[in-house]
Amino acid sequence: xxxxxIDIAVVxxxxxxxxxxxxxxxxxxxxxxxxxxxxxxxxDVLPPPAGPGVAELSLYVxxxxxxxxxxxxxxxxxxxxxxxxxxxxxxxxxxxxAGSPGxxxxxxxxxxxxxxxxxxxxxxxxxxxxxxxxxxxAERPGYRLTHWTGAVLDSPGVRDLxxxxxxxxxxxxxxxxxxGDLAAYAAAVAGAPWQPRARQYGPVVLPGHHGRHLDRWVxxxxxxxxxxVHPHVQEIETTTADDDADLLAVxxxxxxxxxxxxxxxxxxxx
Ligand SMILES: CC(C)(COP(=O)(O)OP(=O)(O)OC[C@H]1O[C@@H](n2cnc3c(N)ncnc32)[C@H](O)[C@@H]1OP(=O)(O)O)[C@@H](O)C(=O)NCCC(=O)NCCS
Numbered sequence: 578x579x580x581x582x583i584d585i586a587v588v589x590x591x592x593x594x595x596x597x598x599x600x601x602x603x604x605x606x607x608x609x610x611x612x613x614x615x616x617x618x619x620x621d622v623l624p625p626p627a628g629p630g631v632a633e634l635s636l637y638v639x640x641x642x643x644x645x646x647x648x649x650x651x652x653x654x655x656x657x658x659x660x661x662x663x664x665x666x667x668x669x670x671x672x673x674x675a676g677s678p679g680x681x682x683x684x685x686x687x688x689x690x691x692x693x694x695x696x697x698x699x700x701x702x703x704x705x706x707x708x709x710x711x712x713x714x715a716e717r718p719g720y721r722l723t724h725w726t727g728a729v730l731d732s733p734g735v736r737d738l739x740x741x742x743x744x745x746x747x748x749x750x751x752x753x754x755x756x757g758d759l760a761a762y763a764a765a766v767a768g769a770p771w772q773p774r775a776r777q778y779g780p781v782v783l784p785g786h787h788g789r790h791l792d793r794w795v796x797x798x799x800x801x802x803x804x805x806v807h808p809h810v811q812e813i814e815t816t817t818a819d820d821d822a823d824l825l826a827v828x829x830x831x832x833x834x835x836x837x838x839x840x841x842x843x844x845x846x847x
Contacts, residue, residue, distance in 0.1 A: 582601060582602055583599050583600065583601055583607060583645075583647055583650065584599070584600045585597055585598070585599055585600075585650055585651060585653075585654050586598050586599075586600055587654075594611055594612070594613045595611065595612040595613075595655070595658055596609065596610065596611045596612075597609065597610045597611075597651055597654045597655070599638070599642075599647045599650065599651055601642065606639075607638065607639055607642040607647055608636070608637060608638035608639060608642060608647045608648060608651055609635075609636075609637050609651075610634070610635065610636045610637075610651035610652065610654065610655050611634070611635040611636075612632045612633070612634055612635075612655055612658065612659070612669065613632060613633050613635070614631070614632045615631045615632060615633055615670075631668045631669075631670055632659070632668070632669055632670070633669075633670055633671070633672070634652075634655060634669050634670065634671040635671075636648055636651055636652065636655075636671065636679075636682075638651075643678070648682055649686070652686055655669065656669075656844075656846065659846045660846050667845065667846045668843065668844075668845045668846070669843070669844045669845075669846070670691065670841055670842065670843045670844075671683055671688065671841070671842050671844075672694065672839045672840070672841055672842075673839060673840055673842060674837070674838075674839055674840075675693075675838070675839075675840055680840060680842070683842040684842075686844070687844060688842035688843060688844045689842065689843050689844070690840060690841075690842055690843075691841045691842060691843040692818050692819070692820075692840075692841050693818070693819035693820075693838065693839070693840050693841075694816050694817065694818060694819060694838065694839050694840070694841055695816070695817050695818075695819050695825065695835060695837075695838055696814060696815070696816050696817075696835075696836040696837050696838070696839065697814070697815050697817065697828050697833035697834060697835055697836055698774075698812055698813070698814050698815075698833060698834060698836045699800065699812060699813045699815075699828075699831065699832050699833045699834075700811065700812045700832075701800075701804060701810070701811055701812065702811070703832050704800065704832055709797055709800060709801055710801070712793065712794070712797040713794070713797050713798045713801055715794070717753070717789065717791070717794060719755050719756075720753045720754065720755050720760060720789070720791065720794075721753070721754060722751060722752070722753055722794070722795070722798050723739060723751075723752050723753075723754060724743075724749065724750060724751050724752070724798075724802055725738050725739050725741070725743050725749075725750040725752075726743045726744070726745075726746060726748065726749050726750070726806050727741070727743055727744045727745070727746040727748055728744070728745070728746030728747060728748060735750065735752065735759065735762050735764075736759055738750055739752055739759070747766050747767045747768065747775075747807070748764060748765070748766045748767075749764065749765050749766075749767070749799065749802055749803045749806050749807070750762060750763075750764040751763050751764070751795045751798045751799040751802055752795065753786075753791050753794060753795050755786070759783060760782070760783055760785075760786035760791055761780055761781065761782040761783060761786060761791035761792060761794070761795045762779055762780065762781055762795055763777065763778070763779035763780035763781070763792075763795040763796050763798075763799045764777070764778045764779055764799070765777045765778070765799055765803045765813060766778075767803065767806075767807040767809070767810050770809045771809075772809075773809060773810060773811035773812060774810070774811070774812050774813070774814055775803060775807065775810045775812070775813050775814070776813070776814050776815075777796075777799065777813050777814065777815045779795070779796075780792040780793075780795045780796050780799075780824075780827070792823075792824065792827050793827050793830065793831070796827060796828075796831055797831060800813065800831065813833075814836065815828060815833060819838065
């Protein structure tokens with residue numbers, strides 16, 4: 578059933594993020610939708626080549642307003658924008674819990690199942706600092722660590738970020754290179770000072786550099802560096818494809834533990 582008293586309004590309070598509110602009289606927000614381009618560490622979400630840009634959809638309707646078509650109207654607004662030709666938003670993904678209303682809604686609207694994912698959490702309280710330093714300081718002949726910090730709003734590649742000067746911002750990027758040749762990297766994005774949870778992307782090991790435990794090395798260095806740059810960060814959340822046993826073993830070895838499992842659904846605009 579469609580609720581005609583609801584207005585869908587565009588909100589522009591976050592640069593680079595599209596947001597909509599479903600407004601119910603007298604000015605109450607009944608639902609929200611957001612579309613955030615996934616840049617530049619998108620390997621985590623869908624394997625490269627990513628083709629058109631990928632944007633992550635978030636959608637929430639307050640429980641008392643559900644099953645009245647509000648989620649569908651918010652999604653219509655999102656789809657109209659995605660269809661307007663913004664390359665970065667042509668492919669929309671959404672993460673939902675198995676068997677949830679979100680999954681039923683996604684299927685109803687033609688999203689395709691892409692993969693199952695695990696979300697893990699590392700709490701700094703559980704990290705042994707001396708052990709972490711040992712991992713980071715271990716010799717890796719032929720490789721060295723570099724890092725970059727700044728704000729990631731646009732979509733430059735990792736190599737471009739590493740070439741640019743560090744500046745203020747929530748993102749921290751750690752890379753391993755072999756004589757200037759990028760070999761592996763991991764990144765994290767910290768939130769505002771009142772948000773204790775940062776989000777990690779990667780590690781990614783580039784072809785030709787596997788089998789040297791660079792994934793563990795850059796991850797350990799990232800955990801260390803992130804806390805130095807953003808001391809307010811208390812914990813780090815990661816997302817991993819459920820069938821990526823190697824990466825899950827790296828995460829477990831560093832002290833991450835399971836937070837929740839979700840399913841990723843995808844919708845590609847024609
Ligand atoms: C998922 C969510 C946004 C749906 O919002 P909504 O306003 O209730 O959605 P709509 O009324 O437009 O539903 C459209 C269709 O989706 C399907 N659907 C939605 N909720 C469902 C549920 N609980 N069970 C089964 N099907 C459901 C139905 O096919 C429905 O059509 P119908 O009501 O004619 O049967 C809302 O339940 C929500 O906020 N959930 C928590 C957050 C979440 O899971 N977000 C992920 C979004 S993809």
